[in-house]
Amino acid sequence: MSEKKKKVVIVGGGITGLSAAFYMQKAAREQNLPLEVLLIEATNRLGGKIQTVRRDGFVIERGPDSFLIRKKSMDILAKDLGIEGELVRNATGQAFILVNGKLQPIPGGSIMGIPTEVGPFLKSDLFSWSGKLRAAGDFIMPRSGIDGDQSLGHFFRRRFGTEIVENLIEPLLSGVYAGDIDQMSLQSTYPQFYQVEKKHRSLILGMKKTSPKQAPQKDSHGASKKGAFHSFRNGLSSVVEAIEAQMEPGSIMKNVKIDSVLKQGEQSVLKLNSGQTVTADAVILTTGHMAASQLFESYGLLQGLKEIHTTSVATVALAFPKEAIVQDREGTGFLVSRSGNFSITACTWVHRKWPTTTPDGKVLLRAFVGRIGEEAIVDLPDDEIERIVLEDLGNIIEINGKPDFTIVTRYKEDRPQYRVGHRERVVAAKAELKREFPMVKLAGASYEGVGLPDCIDQGRAATDEVLAELFGE
Ligand SMILES: Cc1cc2nc3c(=O)[nH]c(=O)nc-3n(C[C@H](O)[C@H](O)[C@H](O)COP(=O)(O)OP(=O)(O)OC[C@H]3O[C@@H](n4cnc5c(N)ncnc54)[C@H](O)[C@@H]3O)c2cc1C
Numbered sequence: 001m002s003e004k005k006k007k008v009v010i011v012g013g014g015i016t017g018l019s020a021a022f023y024m025q026k027a028a029r030e031q032n033l034p035l036e037v038l039l040i041e042a043t044n045r046l047g048g049k050i051q052t053v054r055r056d057g058f059v060i061e062r063g064p065d066s067f068l069i070r071k072k073s074m075d076i077l078a079k080d081l082g083i084e085g086e087l088v089r090n091a092t093g094q095a096f097i098l099v100n101g102k103l104q105p106i107p108g109g110s111i112m113g114i115p116t117e118v119g120p121f122l123k124s125d126l127f128s129w130s131g132k133l134r135a136a137g138d139f140i141m142p143r144s145g146i147d148g149d150q151s152l153g154h155f156f157r158r159r160f161g162t163e164i165v166e167n168l169i170e171p172l173l174s175g176v177y178a179g180d181i182d183q184m185s186l187q188s189t190y191p192q193f194y195q196v197e198k199k200h201r202s203l204i205l206g207m208k209k210t211s212p213k214q215a216p217q218k219d220s221h222g223a224s225k226k227g228a229f230h231s232f233r234n235g236l237s238s239v240v241e242a243i244e245a246q247m248e249p250g251s252i253m254k255n256v257k258i259d260s261v262l263k264q265g266e267q268s269v270l271k272l273n274s275g276q277t278v279t280a281d282a283v284i285l286t287t288g289h290m291a292a293s294q295l296f297e298s299y300g301l302l303q304g305l306k307e308i309h310t311t312s313v314a315t316v317a318l319a320f321p322k323e324a325i326v327q328d329r330e331g332t333g334f335l336v337s338r339s340g341n342f343s344i345t346a347c348t349w350v351h352r353k354w355p356t357t358t359p360d361g362k363v364l365l366r367a368f369v370g371r372i373g374e375e376a377i378v379d380l381p382d383d384e385i386e387r388i389v390l391e392d393l394g395n396i397i398e399i400n401g402k403p404d405f406t407i408v409t410r411y412k413e414d415r416p417q418y419r420v421g422h423r424e425r426v427v428a429a430k431a432e433l434k435r436e437f438p439m440v441k442l443a444g445a446s447y448e449g450v451g452l453p454d455c456i457d458q459g460r461a462a463t464d465e466v467l468a469e470l471f472g473e
């Protein structure tokens with residue numbers, strides 16, 4: 001091919017941008033395309049929210065710690081990078097919920113809190129008998145008859161009653177989105193539950209019918225013992241490092257921020273904070289929706305994205321000598337129901353969930369603080385956050401001693417909230433771009449899924465779209 005090379009710029013070096021860049025270069029190599037890829041990242045490191053700290057023999061995640069195995073794309077990416085041998089699966093599947101100051105196992109056979117087996121629910125101390133009876137209303141409750149979007153809170157409260165929602169479903173959802181169940185969109189988070197109601201009416205009966213038949217190995221609580229998550233032996237940053245190592249030389253710019261995007265014929269001109277400009281035939285924007293809307297401020301485009309709320313969270317990793325923690329539960333960790341007087345929202349027993357992260361003779365805990373409506377704590381100084389976390393943990397598990405060290409990580413206004421109407425906002429933003437800047441694509445956690453595999457899927461989809469438009473017939 002003798003044509004001039006096309007240039008694609010990928011803005012943002014989180015997992016979305018990295019997978020877009022990796023698959024774009026792979027396609028260019030394999031199909032011999034006249035294509036130049038440039039990834040531009042504002043900070044001095046790649047990975048975005050993925051950030052592994054390796055210290056004193058520990059593998060500590062500041063942000064995400066794993067990804068769902070049933071969503072396939074991270075495993076596929078690992079294979080494409082040749083690092084599938086590094087994958088590890090979480091050692092135990094059992095997690096707990098803290099309700100009324102006590103840790104209660106999540107009943108076995110539940111999917112996001114929806115029972116698919118009645119036995120473990122009836123035995124569970126998470127709910128009163130009247131709560132259980134109300135949840136059984138799901139068997140006879142008619143369909144909601146709502147066609148558009150609705151909040152998760154409305155949907156689940158109607159089917160199961162308040163108690164199941166507050167003691168199980170809400171904490172589990174907080175353990176994914178750090179959000180407000182009464183604002184979160186059913187359509188953009190768990191549309192399959194809506195489909196099950198539509199098809200089978202009862203969620204319990206419908207989930208039972210549609211879940212895999214073969215029962216996994218169970219423990220005495222009836223809970224699945226095999227983990228649903230994968231990570232990498234040396235932490236999630238392994239995937240970031242592998243992509244960086246395999247990208248072509250000169251195709252990554254760090255420490256450079258895109259300040260604006262201008263139109264120049266069919267091309268886009270990106271203005272960098274270094275004063276330079278870069279001209280691109282296509283752009284994939286993976287920055288997060290607030291940054292994306294700022295880039296198009298002067299054109300008055302993407303301003304509707306500002307309606308997507310964000311929340312702030314922080315993680316607190318605490319490394320202890322083994323003797324300091326007296327703890328009697330086998331499990332991955334626990335979520336905290338909103339009803340109690342605690343600041344932490346969850347805690348992972350990292351040394352149990354991921355035994356390869358922690359040296360012998362040590363214990364690694366990771367607590368979460370901050371969720372919608374409880375965000376002020378994230379602004380406190382590190383030592384104050386640490387004090388609050390230790391006080392809370394001390395009321396839940398017995399701690400005799402101080403941590404060897406603590407790592408606090410803040411995500412300020414950085415967790416997108418998929419509220420009712422989210423899908424329409426995303427569709428509208430993408431349509432605006434298609435009309436005014438057809439060669440600029442949006443991808444990433446703000447739009448069509450926050451999980452790492454969802455982000456990879458979006459990065460790949462944007463790549464395929466760009467390649468088809470640049471090189472298709
Ligand atoms: C505490 C925490 C725990 C989580 N746990 C899990 C989990 O266990 N499993 C899971 O699947 N997911 C988890 N997630 C979610 C997941 O980590 C994120 O959704 C995902 O990493 C987002 O990737 P991204 O590439 O879309 O965005 P980001 O990782 O945010 O990357 C965006 C990048 O764009 C850059 N950027 C921004 N503006 C500009 C600009 N103007 N110019 C150039 N670059 C710019 C940023 O610096 C950043 O590097 C968790 C998230 C958090 C915060």
Ligand SMILES: Cc1c2[nH]c(c1CCC(=O)O)Cc1[nH]c(c(CCC(=O)O)c1C)Cc1[nH]c(c(CCC(=O)O)c1C)Cc1[nH]c(c(C)c1CCC(=O)O)C2
Nearest residue numbers: 068095174175176177178313332333334346347348368451
């Ligand atoms: C029990 C627990 C959970 N989550 C957590 C615990 C604590 C103890 C432990 O580590 O075992 C920890 C956690 N994980 C996540 C949060 C939210 C806080 C935040 O956003 O910063 C919190 C508090 C993000 C997440 N946690 C998870 C994701 C990704 C989900 C996805 O890929 O869609 C994120 C962003 C995965 C997760 N996390 C949880 C479930 C049930 C799932 C799977 C959801 C599903 O099957 O759809 C519950």
